[in-house]
Amino acid sequence: MKLLTYGQSGNTRCGVIQGDTIVDVSSLLNLDTQLKDVQALLELDDQILTRLQNALDQSTSHDSILLSEAKLFSPILQPPTIRDFMIFEEHATAQGTRERQEAWYRMPIFYFSNTLCVLGTENSFPHPDTCERLDYELEIACIIGKEGRNIPASKAMEYIAGFCIFNDWSCRDIQADESSVGLGPAKGKDSASSLGPWIVTTDEMGPFLKEGRLHVKCSAKVNGDYWVKDSDAGVSYHTWGDMIERASKDSRIVPGDVLGCGTVGGGSIGEAIRKGFHKARFLLPGDVVEMEVEGLGNLVGRIDPPENPNPNYRYKVTSLPPIPERGIAKDYKYELKNKS
Numbered sequence: 001m002k003l004l005t006y007g008q009s010g011n012t013r014c015g016v017i018q019g020d021t022i023v024d025v026s027s028l029l030n031l032d033t034q035l036k037d038v039q040a041l042l043e044l045d046d047q048i049l050t051r052l053q054n055a056l057d058q059s060t061s062h063d064s065i066l067l068s069e070a071k072l073f074s075p076i077l078q079p080p081t082i083r084d085f086m087i088f089e090e091h092a093t094a095q096g097t098r099e100r101q102e103a104w105y106r107m108p109i110f111y112f113s114n115t116l117c118v119l120g121t122e123n124s125f126p127h128p129d130t131c132e133r134l135d136y137e138l139e140i141a142c143i144i145g146k147e148g149r150n151i152p153a154s155k156a157m158e159y160i161a162g163f164c165i166f167n168d169w170s171c172r173d174i175q176a177d178e179s180s181v182g183l184g185p186a187k188g189k190d191s192a193s194s195l196g197p198w199i200v201t202t203d204e205m206g207p208f209l210k211e212g213r214l215h216v217k218c219s220a221k222v223n224g225d226y227w228v229k230d231s232d233a234g235v236s237y238h239t240w241g242d243m244i245e246r247a248s249k250d251s252r253i254v255p256g257d258v259l260g261c262g263t264v265g266g267g268s269i270g271e272a273i274r275k276g277f278h279k280a281r282f283l284l285p286g287d288v289v290e291m292e293v294e295g296l297g298n299l300v301g302r303i304d305p306p307e308n309p310n311p312n313y314r315y316k317v318t319s320l321p322p323i324p325e326r327g328i329a330k331d332y333k334y335e336l337k338n339k340s
Contacts, residue, residue: 001016001017001049001052001053001056001162001200001201001204002016002017002198002199002200002201002204002297003015003016003017003025003038003041003075003161003162003198003199003201004016004017004022004038004072004075004196004197004198004199005036005037005038005072005073005074005075005076005077005120006022006065006070006071006072006073007070007071007073008071012036012037012073012077013025013026013034013035013036014026014035014036014037014038014040014041015065015070016028016052016056017067017198018056018062018064020066020067020068021062021064021065021066021067022064022065022066022067022070023056023062023063023064024062024063024064024065025041025052027062027063028052028055028056028059028062028063029051029052029055036077037073037074037075037076037077038075038076038143038161038199038256039076039077039079039080039255039256042143042144042145042146042161042255042256043255043256046145046146049145049161049201071122072120072121072122072196072197072198073120073123074118074119074120074123074194074195074196075120075143075164075195075196075198075199076118076143076195076256076258077118078115078116078118079115079118079256079257079258080115080254080255080256080257081112081115081253081257081258082112082113082114082115082118082193082257082258082260083110083111083112083113083243083247083257083258083259083260084110084111084112084113084139084166084168084189084259084260084262085108085109085110085238085243085259085260085261085262086104086108086109086110086262086263087108087236087237087238087239087242087243087261087262088235088236088237088261088262088263088264088265088267089237089265089334089336089337090235090264090265090266090271090332090334091262091263091264091265091266091267091268091271092104092237092262094270094271094274094324095265095266095271095274095275095329095332095334096329096332097274097324097328097329105237105339107238107242107246108238108242108243108246110243110246110247110259111184111185111189113168113189113193113260114189114190114193117190117191117192117193118192118193118194118195119192119193119194119195119301120194120195120196120197121194121196121197121298121299121300121301122300122302123194123301123302124301124302124303124304125169125191125192125301125302125303125304126191126303126304126305126306126307126308127283127284127285127303127304127305127306128171128174128191128306129306129307129308129309129310129313130171130174130313130315130316130317131171131173131174131191132173132282132317132320133171133172133173133282133320133321134169134170134171134172134282134283134284134303135169135170135171135172135268135269135270135282135283136167136168136169136170136220136222136267136268136269136283136289136291136301137167137168137169137170137262137263137267137268138165138167138218138219138220138228138231138263138264138267138268138291139165139166139167139168139260139261139262139263139264139267140163140164140165140166140214140216140218140233140260140261140264140293140296141163141164141165141166141195141258141259141260141261142160142161142162142163142240142243142244142258142259142261143160143161143162143163143164143199143256143257143258144159144160144161144244144253144254144255144256144257144258144259145159145160145161145162145255146158146159146161146255147252147253147254147255148248148252148253149248149250149251149252149253150248150249150250151244151245151248151253152241152245153212153239153241153242153244153245154241156212156240156241156243156244156245157202157209157212157240157241159244159253160202160240160244161199161201161202161255162199162200162201162202162204162205163199163200163202163205163214163296164195164196164197164198164199164200164296164299165194165195165196165197165291165293165296165297165298165299166193166194166195166258166260166261167193167194167195167289167291167299167301168189168193168260168263169189169191169192169193169194169301170185170188170189170268171187171188171189171190171191172188172270172282172321173188173317173320173321174187174188174317175188175189176188176317176321177317177318177319192301194299194301195258195299196297196299197297197298197299198297200295200296200297204295205295205296208294208295210234211239212239212240212241212242213233213234213235213236213239213240214233214234214240215232215233215234216233216234216293216294216295216296217230217231217232217233217293217294218230218231218232218233218264218267218291218292218293218294219231219291219292219293220267220289220290220291220292221289221290221291221292222279222280222283222287222288222289222290223287223288224288225277225279226277227269227272227277227279227280228264228266228267228271228272228275231264231265231266231267232264232265233261233264233293235265235334235335235336236261236336237336237337237339240259240261243259243261244259247259265334269281269282269283270323270324271329273323273324273325273326274324274325274326274327274328274329274330274332275327275329275330275332276326276327276329276330278326280326283303284303285303285304285305285306286303287302287303288300288301288302288303289301289302289303
């Protein structure tokens with residue numbers, strides 16, 4: 001199934017795609033209340049996706065709308081948490097131009113992102129005022145479907161409701177500046193994240209799943225031009241099970257939690273520059289970024305002008321990080337290494 005959130009601001013609904021239409025899930029399940037998003041559906045009970053599939057298979061009349069006429073929101077309007085990992089070695093090593101710490105290879109590393117600025121497909125957001133190096137990050141996210149603690153990797157897939165595309169918009173100059181203090185990214189990741197266009201349930205993505213990895217091709221275009229094409233998400237150093245085991249250790253995961261896998265190989269602007277894409281540059285107002293992931297659809301994000309420009313803002317970056325040398329990784333090809 002493909003689950004989504006649609007409607008109007010302040011009046012959203014959880015829907016499921018059937019052919020070229022969106023079926024209202026609350027109507028389909030004969031619920032007394034309107035589900036506002038996919039998280040509200042997942043919170044009903046641990047078997048709700050099975051019940052929904054059965055209802056969809058058996059029902060003949062639906063409260064529905066054409067998919068082409070619907071406004072889509074992030075499938076999870078405000079996730080309980082967003083944990084964003086970094087499990088692709090090509091991205092972690094900047095295509096072999098830097099060494100990663102031993103800890104990166106020993107365990108899946110993540111940070112917490114902002115749950116208050118989550119966008120859906122075709123949504124726009126203001127270019128951050130103090131940022132001169134705005135980047136996209138082409139990622140996949142899993143959405144947690146039931147609560148758990150201390151989950152071993154061998155049981156992790158039981159907790160995943162489905163997968164969607166995740167764009168971790170990043171202010172690289174701000175990120176580099178604040179990360180030098182040692183607390184990791186925060187304000188550099190604060191302005192926006194995009195999720196969508198829908199969540200594809202784990203069973204539907206089954207043909208792509210092998211040994212805890214999602215073997216799908218990932219691409220990104222800026223203003224219609226590919227800046228990364230057919231990156232392989234199946235070469236992640238760590239697995240989805242590894243991420244869930246680490247996230248849930250001595251902690252909780254709950255329905256609607258988002259776990260991003262981190263940027264797939266080549267899936268950021270710095271990597272596009274290193275690979276020699278001649279149009280690759282950091283993002284500007286007016287740019288349109290479209291991400292394509294096999295089996296998951298297309299996620300589109302648009303960048304507006306800054307909403308409150310202030311040339312005298314006091315917390316600006318004082319120096320910009322260097323721009324990668326164009327074409328330096330033109331012949332670079334990543335091969336997944338075996339864990340020692």
